[in-house]
Amino acid sequence: MKRIDARNFSFALTMLGLVVGFGPHSVGADELKPASQETPIIVYTRQAPGPDEDGPGRMLLEQVEEGKTVRVIAGVDFDMVAPHELVASDVGAQARDLEAMQSAVIRRVFEAGETQGVLWKFKDIPFLTLEVTRAELRRLLLDPQVVTVQEDGVSQSMLKESTDVIQVDKVWHGRPTLRGQGQVVAVLDTGTNHDVLLKGRVVAGACFSTNYWYYPSESLCSGRVRAQTGLSAGRNCATTISGCDHGTHVATIAAGASDSLQGVAPEAGVIRVQVFSKFTSTYWCGGRAPCVMSFGSDQIRGLEYVYSLRNTFDIAAVNMSLGGGYYASACDRAAPAIASIINRLTGAGIAVVIAAGNSGSDGYISYPACIQNAIAVGSSNKSDGLSRFSNHSTLIDLLAPGEGITAGVPSRAYRSMSGTSMAAPHVAGAFAVLRSYDPNASVAEIWTALACTGEPIVRGGVSRNRIDLRSALEFLKNKMGSCAKKEDSSAPDWMPRHGWF
Secondary structure, three states: OOOEOHHHHHOOEEEEOOOOOOOOOOOOOOOOEOOOOEOOOOEEEOOOOOOOOOOHHHHHHHHOOOOOOEEEEEEEOOOOOOHHHOOHHHHHHHHHHHHHHHHHHHHHHOOOOOOOOEEEEOOOOOEEEEEEOHHHHHHHHHOOOEEEEEEOOOEOOOOHHHHHHOOHHHHHOOOOOOOOOOOEEEEEEOOEOOOOOOOOOEEEEEEEOOOEOOOOEEEOOHHHOOEEEOHHHHEOOOOOOEOOOHHHHHHHHHHOEOOOOEOOOOOOEEEEEEOOEEEOOOOOOOOOOOEEEEEHHHHHHHHHHHHHOOOOOOEEEEEEOEEEEEEOOOOHHHOHHHHHHHHHHHHOOOEEEEEOOOOOOEOOEEEOOOOOOOEEEEEEOOOOOEOOOOOEOOOOOEEEEOOOEEEEEOOOEEEEEOOHHHHHHHHHHHHHHHHHHOOOOOHHHHHHHHHOOOEEEEEOOEEEEEOOHHHHHHHHHOOOOOOOOOOOOOOOOOHHHOOOO
16 A cells, blocks of 8 residues: 555545645636526527518527527427337337438538538437528528527536436436435535525534644534534535535535436435534645645544434435545555444445545545545546546546536535546435435445446546446346456456455
Protein backbone atom coordinates (compact mmCIF):
# COMPACT_ATOMS: atom_id res chain seq x y z
CA MET A 1 0.00 0.00 0.00
CA LYS A 2 1.35 3.41 -0.93
CA ARG A 3 0.34 6.22 1.39
CA ILE A 4 0.79 9.88 0.59
CA ASP A 5 -0.39 12.91 2.53
CA ALA A 6 0.14 11.18 5.86
CA ARG A 7 -0.86 14.31 7.78
CA ASN A 8 -4.35 14.09 6.39
CA PHE A 9 -4.73 10.43 7.24
CA SER A 10 -2.92 10.43 10.60
CA PHE A 11 -5.44 12.78 12.11
CA ALA A 12 -8.38 10.91 10.52
CA LEU A 13 -9.17 14.06 8.59
CA THR A 14 -10.66 13.91 5.12
CA MET A 15 -11.62 16.47 2.54
CA LEU A 16 -14.64 16.72 0.32
CA GLY A 17 -14.59 14.72 -2.90
CA LEU A 18 -14.76 17.76 -5.14
CA VAL A 19 -12.33 18.66 -7.87
CA VAL A 20 -9.80 21.18 -6.63
CA GLY A 21 -8.25 22.47 -3.44
CA PHE A 22 -7.81 21.28 0.10
CA GLY A 23 -11.40 21.45 1.15
CA PRO A 24 -14.70 21.93 -0.66
CA HIS A 25 -14.38 23.65 -4.00
CA SER A 26 -15.78 22.85 -7.42
CA VAL A 27 -14.59 23.14 -10.97
CA GLY A 28 -16.67 25.11 -13.41
CA ALA A 29 -19.34 25.96 -10.89
CA ASP A 30 -21.89 28.39 -12.27
CA GLU A 31 -23.51 31.24 -10.41
CA LEU A 32 -26.73 30.41 -8.61
CA LYS A 33 -29.57 29.90 -11.04
CA PRO A 34 -33.30 30.09 -10.35
CA ALA A 35 -35.22 26.89 -10.93
CA SER A 36 -37.43 28.55 -13.52
CA GLN A 37 -34.63 29.83 -15.75
CA GLU A 38 -35.43 28.55 -19.23
CA THR A 39 -34.80 29.39 -22.86
CA PRO A 40 -38.07 30.43 -24.52
CA ILE A 41 -39.23 27.96 -27.18
CA ILE A 42 -41.03 29.26 -30.25
CA VAL A 43 -43.53 26.82 -31.73
CA TYR A 44 -45.07 27.10 -35.22
CA THR A 45 -48.29 25.25 -35.98
CA ARG A 46 -50.10 24.83 -39.25
CA GLN A 47 -52.92 27.06 -37.99
CA ALA A 48 -50.52 29.94 -37.31
CA PRO A 49 -49.67 32.62 -39.90
CA GLY A 50 -47.14 31.54 -42.53
CA PRO A 51 -43.44 32.45 -42.45
CA ASP A 52 -44.04 35.65 -44.43
CA GLU A 53 -46.54 37.03 -41.89
CA ASP A 54 -46.17 38.11 -38.29
CA GLY A 55 -46.19 35.02 -36.11
CA PRO A 56 -44.00 32.20 -34.74
CA GLY A 57 -42.89 31.06 -38.21
CA ARG A 58 -41.48 34.45 -39.03
CA MET A 59 -39.90 34.70 -35.57
CA LEU A 60 -38.12 31.41 -36.16
CA LEU A 61 -36.84 32.59 -39.52
CA GLU A 62 -35.58 35.86 -38.10
CA GLN A 63 -33.46 33.97 -35.56
CA VAL A 64 -31.44 32.26 -38.29
CA GLU A 65 -28.69 34.41 -39.77
CA GLU A 66 -27.57 33.83 -43.33
CA GLY A 67 -24.98 31.07 -43.40
CA LYS A 68 -26.01 29.78 -39.94
CA THR A 69 -28.29 26.93 -38.87
CA VAL A 70 -30.87 26.22 -36.18
CA ARG A 71 -32.02 22.96 -34.57
CA VAL A 72 -35.75 22.31 -34.78
CA ILE A 73 -38.20 19.52 -34.00
CA ALA A 74 -40.79 19.04 -36.72
CA GLY A 75 -44.06 17.18 -36.40
CA VAL A 76 -45.47 15.48 -39.49
CA ASP A 77 -49.13 14.95 -40.40
CA PHE A 78 -49.31 11.27 -39.55
CA ASP A 79 -52.25 9.72 -37.69
CA MET A 80 -50.23 7.44 -35.44
CA VAL A 81 -51.54 4.83 -33.03
CA ALA A 82 -49.51 4.17 -29.90
CA PRO A 83 -47.35 1.13 -30.76
CA HIS A 84 -48.19 -0.69 -27.54
CA GLU A 85 -51.84 -0.74 -28.61
CA LEU A 86 -51.04 -2.60 -31.84
CA VAL A 87 -50.19 -6.20 -32.59
CA ALA A 88 -46.60 -6.84 -33.64
CA SER A 89 -47.28 -7.01 -37.38
CA ASP A 90 -49.11 -3.67 -37.37
CA VAL A 91 -46.30 -2.02 -35.39
CA GLY A 92 -43.85 -2.80 -38.18
CA ALA A 93 -46.20 -1.60 -40.92
CA GLN A 94 -46.92 1.66 -39.14
CA ALA A 95 -43.22 2.28 -38.55
CA ARG A 96 -42.50 1.85 -42.27
CA ASP A 97 -45.28 4.28 -43.22
CA LEU A 98 -44.02 6.87 -40.76
CA GLU A 99 -40.46 6.55 -42.01
CA ALA A 100 -41.66 7.02 -45.60
CA MET A 101 -43.43 10.28 -44.70
CA GLN A 102 -40.44 11.55 -42.74
CA SER A 103 -38.16 10.76 -45.66
CA ALA A 104 -40.47 12.55 -48.08
CA VAL A 105 -40.37 15.70 -45.93
CA ILE A 106 -36.58 15.46 -45.72
CA ARG A 107 -36.25 15.21 -49.51
CA ARG A 108 -38.35 18.33 -49.98
CA VAL A 109 -36.56 20.35 -47.32
CA PHE A 110 -32.96 19.49 -48.16
CA GLU A 111 -31.03 19.46 -51.39
CA ALA A 112 -30.90 16.11 -53.19
CA GLY A 113 -28.86 13.59 -51.22
CA GLU A 114 -28.31 15.93 -48.26
CA THR A 115 -28.45 14.06 -44.91
CA GLN A 116 -26.15 16.06 -42.65
CA GLY A 117 -29.04 18.10 -41.28
CA VAL A 118 -31.08 15.03 -40.31
CA LEU A 119 -30.37 14.53 -36.62
CA TRP A 120 -33.03 12.01 -35.65
CA LYS A 121 -36.12 10.32 -37.04
CA PHE A 122 -38.34 9.18 -34.22
CA LYS A 123 -39.93 5.75 -34.57
CA ASP A 124 -42.71 5.85 -31.99
CA ILE A 125 -43.88 9.42 -32.36
CA PRO A 126 -44.44 11.36 -35.60
CA PHE A 127 -41.52 13.77 -35.24
CA LEU A 128 -38.01 14.33 -36.50
CA THR A 129 -35.16 16.55 -35.40
CA LEU A 130 -33.38 18.61 -38.02
CA GLU A 131 -30.63 21.20 -38.26
CA VAL A 132 -31.60 23.63 -40.99
CA THR A 133 -30.43 26.78 -42.71
CA ARG A 134 -32.76 29.74 -43.16
CA ALA A 135 -33.79 28.55 -46.64
CA GLU A 136 -34.35 24.99 -45.42
CA LEU A 137 -36.40 26.25 -42.48
CA ARG A 138 -38.60 28.24 -44.84
CA ARG A 139 -39.26 25.13 -46.94
CA LEU A 140 -40.02 23.17 -43.78
CA LEU A 141 -42.54 25.76 -42.57
CA LEU A 142 -44.30 25.68 -45.94
CA ASP A 143 -44.32 21.89 -46.32
CA PRO A 144 -47.90 20.55 -46.59
CA GLN A 145 -47.11 17.49 -44.45
CA VAL A 146 -45.50 19.44 -41.59
CA VAL A 147 -47.91 20.43 -38.81
CA THR A 148 -45.56 21.80 -36.13
CA VAL A 149 -42.05 23.23 -35.94
CA GLN A 150 -40.39 24.23 -32.71
CA GLU A 151 -36.97 25.45 -31.79
CA ASP A 152 -34.92 22.72 -30.14
CA GLY A 153 -34.30 24.96 -27.15
CA VAL A 154 -32.67 24.14 -23.84
CA SER A 155 -33.98 24.56 -20.32
CA GLN A 156 -32.25 24.14 -17.00
CA SER A 157 -33.35 20.96 -15.30
CA MET A 158 -31.60 18.99 -12.59
CA LEU A 159 -29.56 16.09 -13.97
CA LYS A 160 -31.25 16.18 -17.35
CA GLU A 161 -28.18 15.06 -19.26
CA SER A 162 -26.67 12.80 -16.63
CA THR A 163 -29.88 10.87 -15.94
CA ASP A 164 -30.23 10.40 -19.70
CA VAL A 165 -26.65 9.12 -19.89
CA ILE A 166 -27.19 6.41 -17.27
CA GLN A 167 -30.62 5.61 -18.81
CA VAL A 168 -32.47 5.77 -15.51
CA ASP A 169 -35.20 7.69 -17.38
CA LYS A 170 -35.75 4.52 -19.45
CA VAL A 171 -36.18 2.61 -16.20
CA TRP A 172 -38.68 5.17 -14.88
CA HIS A 173 -40.77 5.24 -18.07
CA GLY A 174 -43.83 3.08 -17.63
CA ARG A 175 -42.48 1.75 -14.30
CA PRO A 176 -43.70 4.16 -11.62
CA THR A 177 -42.54 1.85 -8.82
CA LEU A 178 -38.93 1.79 -10.06
CA ARG A 179 -38.04 5.27 -8.81
CA GLY A 180 -36.62 4.22 -5.46
CA GLN A 181 -40.10 3.82 -3.96
CA GLY A 182 -39.92 2.35 -0.47
CA GLN A 183 -36.13 2.71 -0.36
CA VAL A 184 -33.92 5.14 1.54
CA VAL A 185 -30.52 6.65 0.75
CA ALA A 186 -28.34 7.87 3.62
CA VAL A 187 -26.13 10.87 2.82
CA LEU A 188 -23.12 11.48 5.06
CA ASP A 189 -22.09 15.01 4.19
CA THR A 190 -22.64 18.63 5.24
CA GLY A 191 -26.35 18.12 5.87
CA THR A 192 -29.20 18.90 3.49
CA ASN A 193 -31.77 21.62 3.02
CA HIS A 194 -33.83 22.18 -0.11
CA ASP A 195 -37.38 23.40 0.26
CA VAL A 196 -38.46 22.02 -3.13
CA LEU A 197 -36.40 19.01 -4.15
CA LEU A 198 -36.27 17.39 -0.71
CA LYS A 199 -39.62 18.54 0.65
CA GLY A 200 -41.17 15.73 2.66
CA ARG A 201 -38.37 13.34 1.66
CA VAL A 202 -36.18 13.36 4.78
CA VAL A 203 -37.04 10.42 7.06
CA ALA A 204 -34.28 10.75 9.67
CA GLY A 205 -31.33 12.94 10.54
CA ALA A 206 -28.26 13.25 12.71
CA CYS A 207 -25.19 15.40 13.27
CA PHE A 208 -21.73 14.26 14.35
CA SER A 209 -19.16 17.02 14.53
CA THR A 210 -16.02 17.95 16.48
CA ASN A 211 -14.67 20.79 18.60
CA TYR A 212 -10.89 20.50 18.56
CA TRP A 213 -8.36 23.17 19.52
CA TYR A 214 -5.44 21.87 17.46
CA TYR A 215 -6.75 22.71 14.00
CA PRO A 216 -8.88 24.54 15.29
CA SER A 217 -12.30 23.09 14.53
CA GLU A 218 -15.81 23.75 15.82
CA SER A 219 -18.83 21.50 15.90
CA LEU A 220 -21.54 22.33 13.40
CA CYS A 221 -24.26 20.66 15.45
CA SER A 222 -26.75 22.96 17.14
CA GLY A 223 -25.23 24.43 20.29
CA ARG A 224 -21.83 23.07 19.21
CA VAL A 225 -22.59 19.70 20.81
CA ARG A 226 -20.75 16.70 19.41
CA ALA A 227 -23.78 14.61 18.48
CA GLN A 228 -27.46 15.05 17.79
CA THR A 229 -30.17 12.94 16.24
CA GLY A 230 -33.53 13.91 14.80
CA LEU A 231 -34.76 15.45 11.57
CA SER A 232 -33.47 18.93 12.33
CA ALA A 233 -30.05 17.64 13.38
CA GLY A 234 -29.08 16.87 9.80
CA ARG A 235 -29.93 20.26 8.35
CA ASN A 236 -27.42 21.91 6.09
CA CYS A 237 -24.64 23.82 7.83
CA ALA A 238 -24.53 27.58 7.33
CA THR A 239 -23.77 28.48 3.72
CA THR A 240 -21.58 31.36 4.88
CA ILE A 241 -19.01 28.61 5.48
CA SER A 242 -17.23 27.46 2.33
CA GLY A 243 -18.44 24.01 1.26
CA CYS A 244 -21.72 23.92 3.17
CA ASP A 245 -23.76 23.68 -0.03
CA HIS A 246 -22.18 20.32 -0.84
CA GLY A 247 -24.47 17.92 1.04
CA THR A 248 -27.66 19.30 -0.47
CA HIS A 249 -26.17 19.07 -3.96
CA VAL A 250 -25.20 15.43 -3.39
CA ALA A 251 -28.55 14.46 -1.85
CA THR A 252 -30.60 16.02 -4.64
CA ILE A 253 -28.56 14.12 -7.26
CA ALA A 254 -29.37 10.85 -5.54
CA ALA A 255 -32.99 11.45 -4.61
CA GLY A 256 -34.24 14.96 -5.34
CA ALA A 257 -37.69 15.42 -6.86
CA SER A 258 -40.09 18.13 -7.94
CA ASP A 259 -42.69 18.46 -10.69
CA SER A 260 -40.02 19.19 -13.29
CA LEU A 261 -36.70 18.13 -11.73
CA GLN A 262 -35.74 14.57 -10.94
CA GLY A 263 -32.79 12.91 -9.23
CA VAL A 264 -31.82 9.29 -9.91
CA ALA A 265 -34.25 7.83 -7.35
CA PRO A 266 -36.90 10.56 -7.09
CA GLU A 267 -39.18 8.62 -4.74
CA ALA A 268 -36.56 7.39 -2.29
CA GLY A 269 -36.36 8.76 1.21
CA VAL A 270 -33.27 10.49 2.58
CA ILE A 271 -31.41 10.04 5.87
CA ARG A 272 -29.29 13.14 6.25
CA VAL A 273 -26.22 12.86 8.44
CA GLN A 274 -24.01 15.93 8.97
CA VAL A 275 -20.43 14.70 9.60
CA PHE A 276 -18.39 17.84 8.94
CA SER A 277 -16.79 20.37 11.27
CA LYS A 278 -16.00 24.05 10.83
CA PHE A 279 -12.32 24.84 10.39
CA THR A 280 -11.19 28.40 10.96
CA SER A 281 -7.49 28.13 10.06
CA THR A 282 -6.37 29.30 6.62
CA TYR A 283 -3.64 26.65 6.85
CA TRP A 284 -6.09 23.77 7.03
CA CYS A 285 -8.54 25.43 4.68
CA GLY A 286 -5.96 25.99 1.96
CA GLY A 287 -6.14 29.77 2.30
CA ARG A 288 -9.93 30.08 2.33
CA ALA A 289 -11.35 30.10 5.84
CA PRO A 290 -13.69 29.18 7.32
CA CYS A 291 -14.25 25.86 5.57
CA VAL A 292 -15.57 22.40 6.42
CA MET A 293 -13.77 19.09 6.70
CA SER A 294 -14.67 15.77 8.26
CA PHE A 295 -12.98 13.74 10.96
CA GLY A 296 -12.87 9.97 10.43
CA SER A 297 -14.43 9.38 13.82
CA ASP A 298 -17.45 11.47 12.89
CA GLN A 299 -17.82 9.46 9.70
CA ILE A 300 -17.73 6.21 11.65
CA ARG A 301 -20.37 7.55 14.03
CA GLY A 302 -22.48 8.53 11.10
CA LEU A 303 -22.18 5.07 9.56
CA GLU A 304 -23.02 3.45 12.87
CA TYR A 305 -26.09 5.63 13.14
CA VAL A 306 -27.24 4.45 9.73
CA TYR A 307 -26.58 0.86 10.76
CA SER A 308 -28.81 1.37 13.81
CA LEU A 309 -31.70 2.24 11.51
CA ARG A 310 -31.38 -0.90 9.36
CA ASN A 311 -34.58 -2.42 10.79
CA THR A 312 -36.48 0.86 10.74
CA PHE A 313 -36.03 1.71 7.07
CA ASP A 314 -35.20 -0.17 3.88
CA ILE A 315 -31.84 1.51 3.34
CA ALA A 316 -30.43 0.80 -0.11
CA ALA A 317 -27.17 2.74 0.15
CA VAL A 318 -25.03 5.18 2.05
CA ASN A 319 -23.32 7.94 0.06
CA MET A 320 -19.99 9.40 1.17
CA SER A 321 -18.71 12.06 -1.22
CA LEU A 322 -15.56 12.77 0.75
CA GLY A 323 -12.02 11.52 1.01
CA GLY A 324 -8.30 12.18 0.96
CA GLY A 325 -4.90 10.59 0.40
CA TYR A 326 -3.70 8.14 -2.24
CA TYR A 327 -3.97 4.35 -2.02
CA ALA A 328 -2.84 1.71 -4.50
CA SER A 329 -4.44 -1.22 -2.67
CA ALA A 330 -7.23 -1.90 -0.20
CA CYS A 331 -6.69 0.13 2.97
CA ASP A 332 -8.70 -1.89 5.51
CA ARG A 333 -5.66 -2.56 7.67
CA ALA A 334 -4.87 1.11 7.91
CA ALA A 335 -8.44 1.97 8.88
CA PRO A 336 -9.95 -1.02 10.70
CA ALA A 337 -12.76 0.86 12.45
CA ILE A 338 -14.35 2.33 9.37
CA ALA A 339 -13.69 -0.93 7.51
CA SER A 340 -15.58 -2.81 10.22
CA ILE A 341 -18.67 -0.61 10.09
CA ILE A 342 -18.66 -0.68 6.30
CA ASN A 343 -18.55 -4.47 6.51
CA ARG A 344 -21.49 -4.42 8.93
CA LEU A 345 -23.54 -2.26 6.63
CA THR A 346 -22.67 -4.37 3.59
CA GLY A 347 -23.60 -7.53 5.43
CA ALA A 348 -26.94 -5.96 6.36
CA GLY A 349 -27.63 -5.30 2.68
CA ILE A 350 -26.68 -1.61 2.65
CA ALA A 351 -24.17 -0.53 0.02
CA VAL A 352 -21.58 2.07 1.08
CA VAL A 353 -20.86 4.21 -1.98
CA ILE A 354 -17.79 6.47 -1.79
CA ALA A 355 -16.23 9.02 -4.16
CA ALA A 356 -12.84 7.86 -5.48
CA GLY A 357 -11.13 11.27 -5.33
CA ASN A 358 -10.17 14.02 -7.72
CA SER A 359 -6.38 14.05 -8.05
CA GLY A 360 -6.47 12.68 -11.60
CA SER A 361 -4.18 9.85 -10.51
CA ASP A 362 -3.79 6.53 -12.31
CA GLY A 363 -3.18 3.60 -9.99
CA TYR A 364 -4.54 5.28 -6.84
CA ILE A 365 -7.82 6.21 -5.20
CA SER A 366 -8.55 8.10 -1.99
CA TYR A 367 -9.53 6.99 1.51
CA PRO A 368 -12.13 5.77 2.51
CA ALA A 369 -13.06 4.58 -1.00
CA CYS A 370 -10.08 2.21 -0.74
CA ILE A 371 -11.88 0.11 1.91
CA GLN A 372 -12.35 -3.36 0.43
CA ASN A 373 -16.13 -3.56 0.67
CA ALA A 374 -16.84 0.08 -0.21
CA ILE A 375 -18.24 0.82 -3.67
CA ALA A 376 -15.60 3.18 -5.12
CA VAL A 377 -16.95 5.50 -7.82
CA GLY A 378 -15.01 7.44 -10.44
CA SER A 379 -16.33 10.22 -12.66
CA SER A 380 -17.18 10.08 -16.35
CA ASN A 381 -18.10 12.98 -18.59
CA LYS A 382 -21.21 13.23 -20.74
CA SER A 383 -19.28 12.02 -23.81
CA ASP A 384 -18.46 8.76 -22.01
CA GLY A 385 -14.84 9.57 -21.36
CA LEU A 386 -13.16 9.43 -17.98
CA SER A 387 -13.04 12.81 -16.28
CA ARG A 388 -9.53 14.25 -16.27
CA PHE A 389 -9.72 14.95 -12.54
CA SER A 390 -10.99 11.48 -11.56
CA ASN A 391 -8.71 9.01 -9.81
CA HIS A 392 -8.61 5.66 -11.61
CA SER A 393 -7.24 2.26 -10.66
CA THR A 394 -8.17 -1.39 -10.31
CA LEU A 395 -9.83 -0.41 -7.02
CA ILE A 396 -12.53 1.52 -8.89
CA ASP A 397 -15.86 -0.29 -8.92
CA LEU A 398 -18.09 1.86 -11.10
CA LEU A 399 -18.14 5.07 -13.10
CA ALA A 400 -20.96 7.62 -13.27
CA PRO A 401 -21.41 11.15 -14.64
CA GLY A 402 -19.65 13.75 -12.50
CA GLU A 403 -18.95 16.77 -14.72
CA GLY A 404 -21.13 19.86 -14.80
CA ILE A 405 -23.95 18.29 -12.76
CA THR A 406 -26.71 20.76 -11.92
CA ALA A 407 -28.55 20.01 -8.68
CA GLY A 408 -29.97 21.77 -5.65
CA VAL A 409 -28.13 23.91 -3.10
CA PRO A 410 -29.69 25.49 0.00
CA SER A 411 -32.40 26.33 0.26
CA ARG A 412 -34.19 26.70 -3.09
CA ALA A 413 -31.31 27.40 -5.48
CA TYR A 414 -29.40 25.34 -8.04
CA ARG A 415 -25.75 25.11 -9.05
CA SER A 416 -23.49 23.17 -11.40
CA MET A 417 -20.61 21.30 -9.78
CA SER A 418 -18.02 18.75 -10.91
CA GLY A 419 -16.22 15.96 -9.08
CA THR A 420 -16.37 12.35 -8.03
CA SER A 421 -18.61 13.83 -5.31
CA MET A 422 -21.25 14.22 -8.01
CA ALA A 423 -20.63 10.76 -9.53
CA ALA A 424 -21.10 8.79 -6.30
CA PRO A 425 -24.74 9.80 -5.63
CA HIS A 426 -25.67 8.61 -9.12
CA VAL A 427 -24.61 5.16 -7.96
CA ALA A 428 -26.28 5.46 -4.55
CA GLY A 429 -29.51 6.43 -6.32
CA ALA A 430 -29.04 3.53 -8.74
CA PHE A 431 -28.94 1.09 -5.81
CA ALA A 432 -32.26 2.51 -4.58
CA VAL A 433 -33.86 2.18 -8.04
CA LEU A 434 -32.74 -1.43 -8.49
CA ARG A 435 -33.65 -2.34 -4.93
CA SER A 436 -37.14 -0.98 -5.55
CA TYR A 437 -37.38 -3.65 -8.28
CA ASP A 438 -36.01 -6.44 -6.09
CA PRO A 439 -36.15 -5.52 -2.38
CA ASN A 440 -34.34 -8.75 -1.50
CA ALA A 441 -31.37 -8.25 -3.82
CA SER A 442 -28.03 -8.25 -2.02
CA VAL A 443 -25.34 -5.59 -2.35
CA ALA A 444 -23.29 -8.08 -4.37
CA GLU A 445 -26.16 -8.80 -6.77
CA ILE A 446 -26.87 -5.15 -7.47
CA TRP A 447 -23.18 -4.30 -7.72
CA THR A 448 -22.72 -7.17 -10.19
CA ALA A 449 -25.67 -5.98 -12.29
CA LEU A 450 -24.17 -2.48 -12.49
CA ALA A 451 -20.57 -3.65 -12.98
CA CYS A 452 -21.37 -6.19 -15.70
CA THR A 453 -23.41 -3.79 -17.82
CA GLY A 454 -23.02 -0.23 -19.02
CA GLU A 455 -20.42 1.50 -21.14
CA PRO A 456 -16.75 0.49 -20.73
CA ILE A 457 -14.29 3.36 -20.30
CA VAL A 458 -10.53 2.79 -20.29
CA ARG A 459 -7.64 4.80 -18.89
CA GLY A 460 -4.20 3.64 -17.90
CA GLY A 461 -5.01 0.12 -19.06
CA VAL A 462 -7.92 -0.20 -16.59
CA SER A 463 -11.45 -0.60 -17.97
CA ARG A 464 -14.49 0.08 -15.84
CA ASN A 465 -18.15 0.47 -16.79
CA ARG A 466 -20.17 3.66 -16.62
CA ILE A 467 -23.46 2.61 -15.08
CA ASP A 468 -26.52 2.00 -17.25
CA LEU A 469 -29.68 1.44 -15.21
CA ARG A 470 -31.67 0.06 -18.12
CA SER A 471 -29.12 -2.70 -18.78
CA ALA A 472 -28.58 -3.38 -15.09
CA LEU A 473 -32.31 -3.86 -14.57
CA GLU A 474 -32.42 -6.43 -17.38
CA PHE A 475 -29.43 -8.16 -15.79
CA LEU A 476 -31.33 -8.47 -12.51
CA LYS A 477 -34.53 -9.55 -14.22
CA ASN A 478 -32.76 -12.34 -16.06
CA LYS A 479 -30.98 -13.44 -12.87
CA MET A 480 -27.70 -13.65 -14.72
CA GLY A 481 -25.73 -13.79 -11.48
CA SER A 482 -22.30 -13.01 -12.88
CA CYS A 483 -20.69 -11.55 -15.98
CA ALA A 484 -21.27 -13.98 -18.83
CA LYS A 485 -17.81 -13.60 -20.38
CA LYS A 486 -14.95 -12.87 -18.05
CA GLU A 487 -12.64 -12.52 -21.03
CA ASP A 488 -14.77 -9.73 -22.44
CA SER A 489 -13.11 -6.34 -21.90
CA SER A 490 -16.33 -4.88 -20.53
CA ALA A 491 -16.56 -7.51 -17.79
CA PRO A 492 -14.96 -6.66 -14.43
CA ASP A 493 -11.70 -8.46 -13.76
CA TRP A 494 -11.56 -7.48 -10.11
CA MET A 495 -14.36 -9.25 -8.27
CA PRO A 496 -11.94 -10.68 -5.65
CA ARG A 497 -11.44 -7.11 -4.30
CA HIS A 498 -14.71 -7.44 -2.43
CA GLY A 499 -15.13 -9.63 0.63
CA TRP A 500 -18.53 -10.88 -0.45
CA PHE A 501 -17.04 -13.03 -3.23
